[in-house]
Amino acid sequence: MEYRFSKRIENIKPSAIREIFKYASDPRVVSLSAGNPSPDAFESEAIASICKSIFESRPIDALQYSVTEGYTPLREHMLGYMKQNHATGRDFDDILIMSGAQQIMEISAKILCNEGDYIICENPSFVGSLNSFRSIGTKLKGVGIENDGINIKELESALDKTPNVRIIYTIPNFQNPSGVTMSLEKRKALYELARKHDVMIIEDNPYGDLRYKGESIQNIKSFDDDGRVIYAGTFSKVIAPGLRVGYTIAPFEIAKKMVVAKQGEDVHSNILAQMICHEFLTKCGFDEKLLRLRHLYGKKAESAEKLLDKYVVPSGITYSSVEGGLFIWCRLPKNVDMLEFCSLAVREHGVAIVPGSAFMVDENDPCDYFRINFTAPSDERLEEGIKRLGDFALSYIP
Numbered sequence: 242m243e244y245r246f247s248k249r250i251e252n253i254k255p256s257a258i259r260e261i262f263k264y265a266s267d268p269r270v271v272s273l274s275a276g277n278p279s280p281d282a283f284e285s286e287a288i289a290s291i292c293k294s295i296f297e298s299r300p301i302d303a304l305q306y307s308v309t310e311g312y313t314p315l316r317e318h319m320l321g322y323m324k325q326n327h328a329t330g331r332d333f334d335d336i337l338i339m340s341g342a343q344q345i346m347e348i349s350a351k352i353l354c355n356e357g358d359y360i361i362c363e364n365p366s367f368v369g370s371l372n373s374f375r376s377i378g379t380k381l382k383g384v385g386i387e388n389d390g391i392n393i394k395e396l397e398s399a400l401d402k403t404p405n406v407r408i409i410y411t412i413p414n415f416q417n418p419s420g421v422t423m424s425l426e427k428r429k430a431l432y433e434l435a436r437k438h439d440v441m442i443i444e445d446n447p448y449g450d451l452r453y454k455g456e457s458i459q460n461i462k463s464f465d466d467d468g469r470v471i472y473a474g475t476f477s478k479v480i481a482p483g484l485r486v487g488y489t490i491a492p493f494e495i496a497k498k499m500v501v502a503k504q505g506e507d508v509h510s511n512i513l514a515q516m517i518c519h520e521f522l523t524k525c526g527f528d529e530k531l532l533r534l535r536h537l538y539g540k541k542a543e544s545a546e547k548l549l550d551k552y553v554v555p556s557g558i559t560y561s562s563v564e565g566g567l568f569i570w571c572r573l574p575k576n577v578d579m580l581e582f583c584s585l586a587v588r589e590h591g592v593a594i595v596p597g598s599a600f601m602v603d604e605n606d607p608c609d610y611f612r613i614n615f616t617a618p619s620d621e622r623l624e625e626g627i628k629r630l631g632d633f634a635l636s637y638i639p
């Protein structure tokens with residue numbers, strides 16, 4: 242049988258990079274490649290007791306079909322929380338619960354873009370979102386990133402020159418993979434450009450709550466007077482990614498179309514998971530939980546940087562210090578073949594890192610970077626992984 246696949250799925254090509262991920266599941270390999278929270282970050286006992294109480298008191302609510310918009314108490318709680326704590330959400334906005342933030346990107350593109358329309362994104366950017374956009378047939382236009390966020394001149398030129406741009410997709414806090422946070426000036430400039438060119442913005446913010454140092458910067462959505470920002474939030478990095486619960490704050494008209502699209506995808510997000518999130522947020526001291534997470538990850542980030550300085554930097558690899566998020570973006574010297582470096586690191590030296598090209602709009606674009614995660618491995622495994630990486634880099638880099 243010869244199978245014929247859609248052009249949409251043909252747009253998402255398997256690549257050499259995915260080969261590297263195959264090795265990362267070998268227990269002998271230290272994986273610095275996943276975007277996973279630390280196993281120490283999960284509140285398993287609290288969640289077990291929440292589940293017990295849900296099944297004792299309201300089992301049918303947790304097991305029955307539910308509404309597409311999401312579990313009302315969770316929606317109401319998050320709308321209030323985001324307004325009060327982040328000035329995010331206006332009278333013209335609604336909130337919907339989605340199956341992870343990833344679904345927000347896919348559904349936003351689905352309702353706003355026709356096949357062949359453009360989405361402008363930071364280059365590099367989160368590959369999961371890029372693949373969601375690709376899967377519905379949109380084209381991607383990448384714009385470079387500087388130390389303080391997207392390159393505004395390049396963005397302006399992309400908006401001027403690219404036909405049918407419908408969305409600017411941005412990750413303003415601790416961008417995945419670069420770790421960069423966009424300055425307030427650039428957030429405002431990006432908003433003004435979107436306004437001038439009448440395009441929507443998706444503000445994807447999974448890491449904003451995970452700032453270990455420095456001052457938070459206000460969300461783009463907080464100055465959205467026009468209703469052109471779709472805000473994407475998630476509990477993946479602050480409660481548990483396996484629950485697959487995210488939320489979007491978006492203008493009513495947009496939310497209404499999102500509901501129609503979501504009905505056709507998965508009817509509603511897992512209702513038990515939504516109830517767990519609501520109970521956790523309202524009864525288990527969520528703000529204290531965030532403080533604990535910041536403390537845990539801040540310490541891990543600090544020790545990862547010390548280990549990089551000790552083992553890896555002497556080889557000529559550089560990195561930018563992190564103030565939040567889960568990743569460190571490392572740069573190889575110019576003359577090194579990045580893909581070969583990453584491939585040999587995992588195949589012959591037992592340490593998995595993610596080649597930077599995985600995050601590029603065009604995987605064939607030149608890229609000297611690789612990404613490491615410091616939250617998922619234990620302290621011992623992190624040291625072992627970074628030491629392996631450094632030993633290999635010293636022997637490999639001329």
Ligand SMILES: Cc1ncc(COP(=O)(O)O)c(C=O)c1O
Pocket residue numbers: 276340341342343344367369370412417445447474475476477482486487
């Ligand atoms: C920038 C970014 N957006 C979205 C997601 C996906 O989040 P979720 O698990 O809520 O789908 C991730 C996950 O790593 C991410 O890094």
